[in-house]
Amino acid sequence: MSKSIPFQWTPRKRDFVLERRFWRSQRDDVTDHPLRPLIGPVTESKSISRKVSSAGSSTNSSTPGTPQPRRNVTAVLADPLGAALDGTDPLSQFAKEELDPLSKIAVEEANWEQPERRKISDSFEDDVLQEWSARKAAILTRFTTSERLSIMTSFLSGGDKVVARPQAVGPPQNAVIEKVKNRLEQLDEFEEGSVKEEGDLTQGEYVARIEQLNSELKQAWNTDQRVKALKIAIQCSKLLADTNVTQFYPSKFVLITDILDIFGQLVHDRLRSKAEGNRVRGKLPVDFTPDMVPEAAKETCRNWFFKIASIRELVPRFYVEIAILRSYSFLTSSEFTQALLRLTRMIRGIGDPLVAAYARCYLCRVGLSITRDRSFIHENLYDFLAAHKQLYSRSVRAELLRQKVDLGSYLTLYTPALDWILQLAAHPGTEQQLLDVLTICKNLNVKSGLVLNSVMVGFKAVYIAARATHFVDLITACDDDGFPQYILFRTLGLCVVAAEPPREQHHTLLNVVWKVVSRLSDVGHYAACAEVWIEFAAKYFGKNEVNAILHDMIRHLTPNRAYEQHYPQLQSVVSILLRNTQDPEILFGMDKFLTFIDMFQKEVVKVEVCKLIMEAYCRQKQDAVRDPVVINGVMFLCRVLHDSVNAMTVDDEKRQIAQLICGFLKSVDFGRDFEQQLGFYVDARAAFTNLDYVHLQLVQSVNRLAVETRKIVGGHHTRKTASFVRACAAYCFISVPSISSVIFRLQLYLLSGQVALSNQCLGQADACFKAALNLIPDFPKTIEVDGKPKSSDFFLATYLSNFMSTLLIVPDPPEQGVLYLTRGLLNCIQTRQWDAAFSKTNLYLQVLCLLAASAQESYPYHIEKVDSNDALYGSDPKFIAEVNRLCGVVVEEIFSQLRAFDDTSNHAKQASLSLELLNRLVSFADLSQPSSFKYAGKLWDLCHRHGKQDSKVVERTVWYLQQRAALPGGEKCKDLLARIHQAS
């Protein structure tokens, strides 16, 4: 590029109004929605659409009532989607094939399910058994002990005490002498190694021992030592007869029944494989009948049962038989009920009520999985109730005294077993069943809190709630048998919360119950009850009752800082309240609510609670808040949240908190009282100093306020509104610097400047823009996008483009020179180290546009009531000359970049840049000036020199020139076209 003639920029005169009209694309009236034919005919098209496949007639024409002209249009436009798909959209094509795939699957499944239906409909059993595994975990964690335990077994190593054990000689089970002999040998082996007792075990060691027994059993089984396996099972179940360390009994029960389950499964599998091995027709079906089982397998099965029937002791005999009860199915299909009833009666022989209760529990669980007859469950329940007095018998009392366990906690050991039995007894859950159980209790004169509690847990809450007052009577009538009454009230509370009691009972219920609850002396018991009953109040009563309960709770929990022990309950109270009130405003309307929150003294818990409330607030709050009480309350919570933020807080946490606070800020609306609104924002700024996001929100909100003001006055500010918007602008200007992120600051400055400008606050706008420009050098080189650092050039370029469009209409401040801000901007662009050189030149190109526009007589857009430079200077020649000079400088910069590209042989970029510049020249410069024209030609040459130009852009450029040439004053364009044709 030669430098022979210095470039002289002369802007073209433009009439933006005319141009806008000319370049606007053609518009036509339409009668039909353009997207309609695509989704229109789906099913009617079935018959013909397949046959027609040419693209021309693709969109189907069979739709009745489609206007004629449209068909022509579609024929010409040949909808590409339609053509590809034979005229029907893919979905309806699927639909054509008789049925859609989903319903087809559904139908198939339905067919397939038919024979299985019987099983699937029985899912109650599965559910319940599933639930048992959940309960197991709960039992294991709940019933633990620090007492020392002892275990009696002959299968574990270690231990020194040797106890000779009298052993009942069972009959050798099989007539195959060889086998029997072999087994007897095994038997002797164990007989010789006699039972050892290991005492003084901790719970962990004990559990480990049981685990060891478990693996021992499996190993014995796998090595064909079935007798050993059986003996291990017997010894395990023998442990269940021992109620030493009662607190641990439920857990022991769970551990050991697990082993027994495994044993039962092993026996069953073994018999099954035996049956299948001897069978001609291979595998047995899932629901086989005994006559499918070959005689040999039956004989083995019988041997098992004979063997078990000869177990000397009651408890092991019972447990092991239950464990393998399922294998009865090899012998008979009808005897389950009888067997279960027989076993149920057998439990009557177990003297220890706890052992008996858990034996019933195991019986019910196993019985459930093998038969559909439920009579044994009721039998068990009845037996339990009949023998209920046994719980308070002399031997139990003596034992408790020995172990130093109080009756109350002893009784709670029964709850898992009893709950389970009652839950099964309550199935399928008719009201009549509940009445039956209650009648039985009454007839047997059982007034036990334990039973009543399990009844309330087991039966559907609806039935309990329906006769809630009756239950209150029952609870108060209960014997003082040591079962804690508060648990009963708590359980009743859970019922009435889950299902609504009759409306007329609400008041009496709450009054009666609360009278008892508020008299509970133990704070823990009180908290457990109150936690439940407050939900009852919150659900069915108004805020007065809830407030009263809160007041009562505060009264109970404050002495001795008792609340410190009950944070979980208090927390749950808060979440209950939040769950049960639609409008959080109501909560703040209660005078005790905030006092209640004050009980959370521990910082972590307090913050958590505040977060909980704020989350609910942000979720549920739809309409604006203006009640100062509520605002104060929420402000208090937000301040707690805000104050919890410190240097250690992680970003995510900060963001969460900020989001909650922003949610609150957005919800506050004083309507037309803008000054109060601004005052609120000022307070908020003072309160939440640490959070960027909050400041961001505040600045946005205040800007919104300013814009709202402008809207209301319709752009004509009075003295009062003018000073108000100035205050807003000032607020923004002061607030922005406290935000740490440069990016946010830049954006907010620009926004605030724009808002100030639109409100005719020129000084404030100038200040904002100036501040933004001053900030640009601080702009980081990289910003994080999706966790990866990326060059910030792109962002800054976009930002500056936006900035420039604003600058066009910003009038020059009188005390500064011409185009003061634009020059500042140019400086910024020039001094910044850009990652890629082209982002800089791209910006120069934009500046060129800006400058060209500034030189026009009238600018393309204005702000109402703000005189931009066009009006300010009135196209003063001095001003124009200054603009042109700047243009020249900018173009020179671009030229130097073009030369730089030449040096580095970056021809593709050079071509595209020169084409861009050519475009700018053609659009904005006066081509009649010889220098412009010449340079335009040169640029064209440069662009084509290495053949690296983008042909599409070239095409568009030529097309544009042609259009321009057709317009009045387009002679120069014509010349340029001619020059171009000549060159190529």
Added chain:
Amino acid sequence: MAANIEILVRKANKVYHEGEIISGVVVVVSPSDVRHDGITLFADGNVNLQLSSKNVGIFEAFYNSVKPVSLVSCVLEVASAGKIPAGKTEIPFEFPLRARSSKPLYETYHGVFVSIQYMLKCEIRRSFLAKDLVKTAEFIVEYNLNKCPKSESKPVQFVISPDSLQNVKERARIPRFKITGHLDSTVCCLRKPFTGELIVQHSEIPIKSVELQLVRVETCGCAEGYSRDATEIQNIQIGEGDVSCGIAIPIHMVFPRLFTCPTLTTSSFKIEFEVNIVVIFQDDHLITENFPIVLTRS
């Protein structure tokens, strides 16, 4: 490597009735050919009697054991001399189960002083340098259900209290108690459980255990006199710990196989059964109530 012999009868439970045909196979598994001088199957049924040392002196018991009574004796040549190829060879056999004399066949019974056993013995005779191969297997004989005496319902009510006890040394030391109950029948079918109910009405001292003891009473008669011995077959606990008062505890016991048979009285021996209800108190006081029972097959 020696050959391995096994005797398999057709029925899986090996139970046969008099007059039935016993069929089965002798399975010979051998890694090499076995040359033999004939394979013979013996079926023998014997009553073995032994005098207990309690009734007669220890030496008499040893020497004077009563001669066994032979019930079945049957010899069957299943293969004549020849060679059994290596691998698994099955040789079928079949013979009718018939008594040797006019006496009926007794049921299989494994006892202490009396036992009735039926054995199959297979013998592979070999040249006198090699040892004969012998294998025995037991099979079980039961009465034909239609031809034997039936069980009948003979319920028994019982009340056990300090006053009902015999054999008491210090009546004053016995705790006060009352236990009532009933047995469904004292003539019981072997194939069905022994049932009844027991109710502890009251008891001064807590009960430790309630048990059911099945006892066999075997009588051997011979020229010198006879011996009668009662021994325990099994002991089944039906009540564990301090059982609750006023609640009926089921009495339930399955008769073990082989160790029980229908009550049998012959000229030379008797097999009878009794059930004891044993109550043990916490202070280890033990009281027993005895019930003779008659067992039948059907």
